[in-house]
Amino acid sequence: MAKVTLPDGKTREYPDGTTVLQVAESIGKKLAKDAVIGVVNEKPVDLFFKVTGDVKLKIVTRQQPESLDHLRHTCAHIMAQAVLRLFPNTKLAIGPPIEDGFYYDMDPEKPFTPEDIEKIDAEMQKVLASNFPCERFELPRTEAIERCRKEKQDYKVEMLGEWTDEKVSFYTQGDFTDLCRGPHLPSTGAVPAVKVLKATGAYWRGDEKNKMLQRLYGTAWWSKEDLEKYLHRIEEAKKRDHRKLGKELDLFSIHEEIGGGLVHWHPRGSMIRHVMEQEWYADHVKRGYLLVNTPHIASEEIYRISGHLEAYKELMFGSMLIEERPFRVKPMNCPGHIMIYKSKLHSYRELPMRLAEFGTVYRFEKSGVLHGMLRVRGFTIDDAHIFVTPQSVEKEIIEVFNFAVEWLGKFGFKDLAIYLSTRPEKSVGATSDWEKTEAALRNALVNAGVKFQVDEGGGAFYGPKIDVKVRDSLGREWQCSTVQFDFNLPSSGRFDLSFVGEDGNRQQPYMVHRALMGSVERFFAVLTEHYGGAFPAWLSPTQATVIPIADSHIEYAHSVAAQLRGAGFRVDVDARNERTGHKIREATLLKTPYMLVVGEKEVAAKQVAVRERSGKDLGVMDVARFRELLGEEVRAKK
């Protein structure tokens, strides 16, 4: 007899050899219908797994999110089956589930074309319709290698050669058998909705020294509706692509003639940036930061001292000789801020000393990774370096962390993910320093009472860090704020920083690098996609457009605009020889928050007819009333 303990602690008995599915059936019809896989003694198993002896059993149903992984994993195999039917000489590598879908890396004779993708998708649907049962069998590893070698599945042979398991499992579904740990859905017909999306290149094992394989991506869901919803979400993300919106809304451009990854901010984009910068400066002054500015190139020597030349070389632009002395375009702002700190002797009373700058830096990124404003070669960091006594470093880190949370909140980012990143492989400094500072950051987070995850090995080469990622309106995560500890640059081997302590002796300060937005370009791209281009009034480059109905109303339109500009608002007049509907359409497409239509009636009554970009009509009101309304919205950053 098998004694089965269920998650609620209840125990049931079955004859040995009863399958997980049969157990589910004995509990309830619905459970059996929704069952996807079982978990026996913490190990995922197929529904036809036979239970014997004392076991703990959990049944994973479609309602549980992890069931999607198993669905998608099964789909990866079905996709491979479809590919082998169409292209029999394809060699298979690996096919895991990923967020929202799955992929299978394979090595076909010829790369897949878009038409192939459609064929593969159609073939997959046939496999689903055939409803092949997915059957598991095991082989000793050596026999498995033999089998895969015969089938010329070189990648499987390579993987099998590296494993140490005595036995490995295969799954067969119809005319297709593949090495797989499982578990799988019971049959190919159990897949309700699946679609092959695209093919791209991917290196075998992600290593560029290895052969480039073809990676086929697909997505799968428990219902057609979920699949549709997902495809719709992809469409929505495409519509919000900052590169597309950047063009449509005339925000920025990148020019081949000038170079990839170098951003030109157009007047409308630049206005948004300007508003953000003004807010940033004001907030920093409020919090006791000191504003500085530093040069864009520096003698190579400074980067030798800082260690960048050594640890960061491949990301720095080449050397240029100026009067026989080598210079570099700056990849970092820290050395400049450090030189300002070092320009005189400091007392412990002055610390923490917080030097802040919108520092533009240039880093050599490989051409293939450039991506609109998200990944560029020249960008501006909203940078600050804080020189602090060892005693108050933890307090200061909490302070910075709170600042970051407040700042991101202004842009509607309330859902934050916090990461503590520890020592990477390529790093400088003593182990004891790393341990001490990692503990300081950890304490700061614990004391601030926030939940965080640890990213092992994700730190900068000079110290551990705290990263803050925001979740945008489409649920995607973006890295923004960073608080990085640095015990390297202040050290005697580097810049040898000091302050005079209470006892009159020189001591070494700690240093914290921090950025709230990270790269202004990147943050701007994230914001554009987050808002879908409909920037809130406080950020919008044009806050209102005055639309005169006919030429005779132009003069009044200008006087309305002048009044509003006088109150500090950004207002345009659309005096073109076009119909009202045309002007409204264009202002709406530019996502201007308000349109103020003025015609004969408004001129006579000294009023404006207010329309929101959503199309909502707010009616006719005095200019002063609109000024209040917009003023309130801007102040509240709604």
Add this chain to the structure above:
RNA sequence: GCUGGCGUAGCUCAGCUGGCAGAGCACCUCCUUGGUAAGGAGGAGGUCGUGGGUUCAAAUCCCAUCGCCAGCUCCA
């Protein structure tokens, strides 16, 4: 960088079994003075990314090159 796809007017794109380079929007001129998402007419605008080749003839076919786009962490 690597693999695949794509480069045609300022923008979005059609043309690509080789045979006179197109549309819509935007721009300019004129008409129209119109009340809430495109008023009408006309005009100007491109050595089809660049270089080479095949051909009587190349936007179209071939080669090279540059740029853009997707992907290159997720281990059966």
